[in-house]
Amino acid sequence: MSFYVTTAIHYVNAAPHLGHAYETIAADVMARHMRQRGEDVFFLTGTDEHGEPVALAAEKEGVTPQQLVDRNAPRFVDLMPRLNVSNDFFIRTTDRQHEAKAQEVLSLIRANGHVYEGVYEGWYCPRCADFKTDAEAGEDSTCPIHRIALTREKEDNYFFALSAFQDDLIRLYDERPDFVMPRHRCNEARSFIESGLQDVSLSRSTLTWGVPVPWDESHVFYVWFEALLNYYTALSYARPGADLTARFWPAQFHIIGKDILKFHAVFWPAMLMAAELPLPEHVLVHGFLLMRDSSGKEHKMSKSLGNVLDPFVMTDEFGADALRFYCMREVSFGHDGSVSAAGFAARYETELANDLGNLASRTIAMVQRYRDGTVPAADPDPDLAAEIDGAADEVAQLIDRADLSGALEAAWQRVRRLNRYVEEQAPWTLAKDDARAADLDRVLASLSEGLRVIAVVLHPWMPRSTGKLLAALGAEDVALEGARMRAGRLGAISELDQLFPKPQ
Numbered sequence: 270m271s272f273y274v275t276t277a278i279h280y281v282n283a284a285p286h287l288g289h290a291y292e293t294i295a296a297d298v299m300a301r302h303m304r305q306r307g308e309d310v311f312f313l314t315g316t317d318e319h320g321e322p323v324a325l326a327a328e329k330e331g332v333t334p335q336q337l338v339d340r341n342a343p344r345f346v347d348l349m350p351r352l353n354v355s356n357d358f359f360i361r362t363t364d365r366q367h368e369a370k371a372q373e374v375l376s377l378i379r380a381n382g383h384v385y386e387g388v389y390e391g392w393y394c395p396r397c398a399d400f401k402t403d404a405e406a407g408e409d410s411t412c413p414i415h416r417i418a419l420t421r422e423k424e425d426n427y428f429f430a431l432s433a434f435q436d437d438l439i440r441l442y443d444e445r446p447d448f449v450m451p452r453h454r455c456n457e458a459r460s461f462i463e464s465g466l467q468d469v470s471l472s473r474s475t476l477t478w479g480v481p482v483p484w485d486e487s488h489v490f491y492v493w494f495e496a497l498l499n500y501y502t503a504l505s506y507a508r509p510g511a512d513l514t515a516r517f518w519p520a521q522f523h524i525i526g527k528d529i530l531k532f533h534a535v536f537w538p539a540m541l542m543a544a545e546l547p548l549p550e551h552v553l554v555h556g557f558l559l560m561r562d563s564s565g566k567e568h569k570m571s572k573s574l575g576n577v578l579d580p581f582v583m584t585d586e587f588g589a590d591a592l593r594f595y596c597m598r599e600v601s602f603g604h605d606g607s608v609s610a611a612g613f614a615a616r617y618e619t620e621l622a623n624d625l626g627n628l629a630s631r632t633i634a635m636v637q638r639y640r641d642g643t644v645p646a647a648d649p650d651p652d653l654a655a656e657i658d659g660a661a662d663e664v665a666q667l668i669d670r671a672d673l674s675g676a677l678e679a680a681w682q683r684v685r686r687l688n689r690y691v692e693e694q695a696p697w698t699l700a701k702d703d704a705r706a707a708d709l710d711r712v713l714a715s716l717s718e719g720l721r722v723i724a725v726v727l728h729p730w731m732p733r734s735t736g737k738l739l740a741a742l743g744a745e746d747v748a749l750e751g752a753r754m755r756a757g758r759l760g761a762i763s764e765l766d767q768l769f770p771k772p773q
C-alpha cells in the first residue's frame with residue numbers, strides 16, 4: 270500500500286521555530302513508522318514562497334522577492350537534516366514545475382465552470398494574506414490575529430464559486446467523520462461550512478509576486494489556492510522522469526496547524542472537487558506549543574538553557590532525538606500544550622537518560638560482564654514477552670488513528686515494564702549463585718530481546734539513538750514485523766556509548 274503524508278508548507282519569510290519543527294517531526298514519525306510496516310511511503314514538506322507578505326518584506330529590504338525567498342528557503346531546507354527528518358522531497362512553490370502544474374489544475378477548475386470574474390471589496394490583512402469578513406474585522410476593522418488595521422481593498426478578481434460546494438462538503442463530513450481529525454477540529458470546520466460559504470477570490474490584480482493566471486496574465490493566483498496545490502503538484506516532478514501522482518495521490522494525511530484549518534478543511538476539498546480529483550483521506554490538525562515562562566525553578570542543564578527551545582540550539586546541544594521525543598511526549602497531539610526548558614530538562618533526565626538510557630547501558634553491561642557479550646539462547650519470560658509483544662500492534666493501531674501521543678505512551682509503558690523487570694529479577698544477585706545460571710540466562714535473554722523490540726517500536730521517534738542501540742545489540746533490522754520477543758535473534762553485543770549523556 271502507498272502512504273503519502275505532508276506537512277503544511279512553511280511560510281518562507283519567518284525564521285524556523287519550534288512550531289515548524291513540531292509539525293515536521295510528527296509527519297516524520299508517521300512516515301518512518303509506515304516504512305517499518307513495509308508501506309510505500311512518500312513524505313513531503315517545503316516552503317510557501319509567494320504572496321503579499323513576501324513581496325512587502327522584500328520591498329522593505331530593498332531586494333527582489335525572488336532574492337528574499339532564495340535567501341530564506343535554505344533555513345527550512347537545513348532544518349530537515351538537523352531534525353533527522355526523512356522527507357522524500359522538499360517543495361518550493363517557486364519551483365517552475367509547481368507553477369506550471371498549479372496553472373494546469375486551476376485552468377481545469379475554470380474549464381469545469383467554477384470560476385467567474387467579479388469585483389471584490391472587503392477588509393484585507395496583508396500579514397494574513399487573507400480577506401476578513403465583517404464579523405472577523407469587528408467594529409474597529411483590525412485583524413483578530415495580528416491586531417493591525419485592516420485595509421479596505423477593492424479590485425477586479427476572479428472568483429472561485431465555493432458556495433456551490435456547500436452541500437457536497439456537508440456530505441463529505443457526513444460520510445467521512447474522520448476527514449478532519451481530531452474531533453473538535455472537525456466540528457469547528459463543519460460549523461464554518463454550515464454557517465454558509467461565500468465565494469472567494471481566486472486571484473489578485475494588484476500584486477505581481479505570484480503564479481500568473483494563465484488566461485489573464487494581469488492577475489496572479491491568490492497565494493492560498495496555488496500553495497494548497499503543492500500537495501498535488503509535487504508528485505508530478507519530485508522524481509525526474511517519473512510522475513508519482515498515480516502511485517501516491519490521494520494523500521493519507523495532511524498535517525497542519527489549527528490556524529490554517531479553514532483552508533485545508535473547506536477550500537482544499539472544494540478545489541479538488543471542482544477539479545474532479547480524489548480527496549485526501551485525512552486532515553490532521555495539531556495545536557500550538559505554548560512557551561511557559563520559566564520563572565521559579567532553576568535547572569542547571571546548560572549555559573544555553575534560556576535558548577533551549579530554539580530547535581537549532583536544542584539539536585546542537587542535545588541531539589535531534591531528544592527534541593523529537595520531547596515535542597511528541599510533552600503535548601497531547603491535537604491539543605495546545607505548554608513546553609518549557611524546565612520541562613525539557615525533566616524529561617531528558619528522567620525518561621531519556623534514566624528510563625531508556627540506563628536500561629540500555631545496564632542491560633548491555635550485564636550481558637558483557639556475566640556472559641562475555643553473548644546473549645544466552647534461553648526462552649524469554651512468557652509473562653514479560655506477552656506484554657512486550659503487544660507493543661508493535663498497539664502502536665500501529667494508534668498511529669492509524671493518528672494518536673501519536675498514545676502510540677508513544679504505549680511504547681514507553683514497555684520501557685517502564687523492562688525497568689521493573691530488572692528490579693524484580695535482580696540479575697546481579699542471580700549472578701552470585703552458580704545454581705541459578707539458567708535463571709540468569711533467561712533474565713538476560715528477556716532483557717536483551719525486550720530492549721531490541723522496544724528499540725524497533727521507538728525507532729520513528731528516535732531514529733538515531735535506537736539505531737545505535739540496535740547496532741550494539743547486533744540486530745539492526747527495524748522492520749516492525751520483527752518487533753516480537755524471540756530468543757536467539759541477537760548477534761554479539763558490542764559497546765554502547767551513553768545514549769543520552771548528561772549535558773556538559
Ligand SMILES: [Zn+2]
Pocket residue numbers: 394395396397398412413414415416
Ligand atoms: Zn492578520
